[in-house]
Amino acid sequence: MTTTLPVSSPRRSRQAVLRHLRVHRAPALLGVGSLVASAAVSLVTAPLLGDIVDLAARGDTGPITRRALALAGAALVQALLAWIGLAAVARVGEQVLAGLREAFVEHALGLPLERIERGGSGDLISRVTEDVAMVSEAVRTAVPQFVQAALVIALTAVGLAVLDWRFLLAALVAVPVQVWTSRWYMRRSGPMYARTRTAGAAEQQQWLESLGGAPTVRAFGLADEHVELVRHRVDDSLNRTVGVVRLHMSFFSRLNLAEAMGLSTVLVTGFVLVREDLASVGTASAAALYFVNLFGPINRMLFLLDTLQSATASLARIVGVTEVPTDGTTSAVHASDVRPRDGEVVANGLRHAYVEGHDVLHGLDVTVPAGSTVALVGGSGGGKSTLAALLAGVRRPDHGRISIGGADLSGLDPATMRASVVLVTQEVHVFAGTLAADLRLAAPDADEQRLMDALTDVGADTWVGALPDGLETVVGEGGHELGPQQAQQLALARVLLTDPLVAILDEATAEAGSAGSRALETAAERVLAGRTGVLVAHRFSQAVLADLVLVMDGGRVVEQGRHDELVAAGGRYAGLWAAWSAGRTPA
Template identity: 35%
Template sequence: MSSTVQGTAGEDRSDYTREESKAIRRRSLKLLWSLLRPMRGQVILVGIVVVAQTALRVLGPALLGLGIKEALPAVLERSDWGPAWLIGGAYLVTAVGGASLLAWYDILAARVTQNVLLDLRTRVFRHTQLLSLEFHESYTSGRIISRQTSDLDTIRELLNGGLTQLVNGVLYGAFTFIALMIIDWQSGLVLVVAAVPLAFLMRWFYLASQRTYRDSRVISAKVIVKFVETMTGIRAGKAFRTEPRNEDEFGDLAMDYRDVNMRSIRLFGTFEPGLMAISAFSIGIVVLWGGVRLTWGEFSVGLLLSAVLYVRNFFTPLQEVAMFLNSFQAASAALEKVSGVLEEEPTVPDPTAPVALPDARGGIRFEDVTFAYGTGRVILPAFSLDIPAGQTVALVGTTGAGKSTLAKLVSRFYDPSKGRVTLDGVDLRDLHPRDLRRAIVMVTQEAYLFSGTVADNIALGRPDATFDEIVAAAKAVGADAFIQSLPDGYHTDVNKRGGRVSAGQRQLISFARAFLADPSVLILDEATASLDIPSERAIQDALQTLLADRTAIIIAHRLSTVAIADRVLVMEHGAVIEDDTPEALIAGTGKFAQLHAAWRESLV
């Protein structure tokens, strides 16, 4: 539980301590290295190509200077075009070769980038699916969407263009400085002196932009979360006329997002003029000192041209480095968020030595189970219960009594804090996940339908089921008639969230899905809550068919559903206060008898 709470809470923070920042950077770099490691060969090839391409680019100014110094006098004084053709040809080769290598580099870098993104996108999807229900109940869907969309797009921008800018900038700057020192070390010293204010400027920009881009990723995620939640709950929003309030709240978030982006633009707006000032000052010193040496006869026009070009070229790629820092800060913040999700560990882990139970009978037992959600109050204190195989048990009680918690423990969506829950004597924590999911199925009130056909949704738990088996399952629970009346029958596309069918019809489809899965233990968590009274009565026979020859746990506030149970458990504050057949409890004077009497009066 602790890792989940820390991870999800950290998503909305930007005020990390120094130690937290270091740990996050290590985590992010570890993730990046794990993505690049399988492509080491391709990365090395990219490095070789970019070094060769940069070296060819750096030769240009030296060849121009050599042409002015050697080839031009040869043509003017001796009409000798040989040196000119030689140097011109060399210049053409460097230009064409550099352009060809750059094109190859772009293709290689794009291939590496797309492979990294494919791996990362797949990892995020696979990992978030494997995380326990506890994570998804505390981590909003909008934030998960932000990890898969805007964050990965930011990382893509870094890998696509940012690394190119960095590698070209650093290598080109280094090669340029070396070439300048070779042709004129005095001009090179000007760059050494200029490096002092340049280092302070780069350091300031890096640190100032780091926090800005963290804020940007946090606010970006909030914008996406607000949009997703508003669109997902559009029916409730229209019912309660929340459009103006939603617009105001989204407008505030969008304004914050604009402001943080403006901060990053202002940072770059300060950095770029500062870089241009240092560059202009350095070029001015080189030209001035070169001119003085020209008058002394210690320097040539060709060398001065080469020196000026090299000094100018040294500062030009630094703008690319600054752009990389821009992309790097944004991508680092995004990588922090993505690596945070990937670092989350399931709070309900798979067993290390799973126990197979291919033919479960369905006996459920709670043995001194204590359970609390995280550090909250204890929901089930030292709870014990035995449900024999094949028995139908109804759980009733007030909201918060622990009924749904009990169902989640049986489904192993959560593990007990203490004690154990067993299926046919096997601790659910030791049971093979395949056998667990085959043996225990829960039908909830939501009755979620995925995009696809009605038949696809019924076959969710058994994708290999034949069409005849799907139809037989629908008939068994009384869903066949309405399905046949749909435009394309079983091949009707239900659209997202089952938009073409009513809530009651979705529930019948979920019953057919459960019937086809044929579990040993079936849990109905308010599964008839979305049905009206006539519809509920109409599917009583379907429920009898659905629950026959299997262990069943029914959670319901409607006592008409409870009537089909073999045994009723009345829960209060995480404990069973009444346990008997429906008839015996109705004939008594306890809590269930009072609830039943009130229900009967409500019908009248």
């Protein structure tokens, strides 16, 4: 059952933003102060134009040039202050967003794997891509412009009151319609954007499932069904997007009505005041210009509510991930005191289920003496990979206890965990960057000689020497593409650089052809030399060399012993060995 990751409440989202904003208080104040000064300077424009109108009406054209120069000077100062303010606010916003992104990634990496799987990879991917992009766009443009527009509106209202309080009252005629429009819009836009984001995440999840499982879909003749599932998700996402566009159209039609009402009232007020000699034509013109100049800031601010609502919905999804309980942290005492004495692995009473009520492991007891190698063999679905993941701490057992060197695995801090146990699976990731940087993920302080020694030990020195820039060759996305065997050798070299007490290899030598597999098996032997090893054996040639073989079936250990003993016993393992050996015999 898919259970999407939670969405944070508005209050918690605000608290998260404010927590990061406090660190950048000084530049934030500089930005807001500059925008206030810019808005204040912009108020000079309308009175100056009004003076020009009055001077022209009296036929006194001499001072007009000075007024025009003053207008030009005010425009330059306003532009400079606005640039400083917008740049400062945008920079602070980017720094706050960077903090939120880092907290998001740090927390996501600490989430239980089962929780991420229940939410679906599409949900998490959409949050780290689409939602982060939406908040980033808001930070760069919407937030600075919204702040600037709000300041201009507030100070322009003061300017209208200074000209004549009746002009301010006339302008306020538009406010009820604008407030009603904004409230109407915000009630609808927030939930609508949240639903649109959710629909987009569901669409992406369906794409990932259908395309990622394409071979299985074809094998079972399910293409039509999956096309229909994708169509349903796409239509749902499209319909919600069309609904947003219709909401925009209705929103702006209401704003146009408010503008017409307000401007008409200001013009009528100006006409009455001029006729009664209570204001000059220039003053009435300045009031009208003030109100007309509000069209842009008001519409921009109200329209930015659209972007801000969408960004708020995305922010709530980002912050929501940080509220999911992680695998747990240990106390300061345990984090500093608990250290495995050696590489002995002991598991007692392990039970685990991916779906409640359907255990994959049934009360397993496993002991791996320090420095020995245990091979896990058996048919597909026997629980081998699940047991490997539990022993590596990647997954947490529903019941039972795992210890390494006498230290409870769940009580180890992250640094000690990394130094104690490492898991290498059949699917490894090559990070984008130089080969040296990829290797130094396991040992940040390793020099080039140590890196090359690790690569040599796993048999990778031959192809590394052929790279155009050696260790400085860019690999991964956008760089030199590594083949499956090379990627596995890179992963095994990382294990040597980490130098853990326990190395768990889950079919880590199953890639490439037979020659490649033999090279990887040799590399695995070198990696396991001198340390505790657990092998999920894809090839029984690895089980032959293991100190102990555990035969798993249905989440239980049904046989155990050395290779020769199990073959002689004629049981389950002997049958598997015979089938594998026959498959290797040339016809």
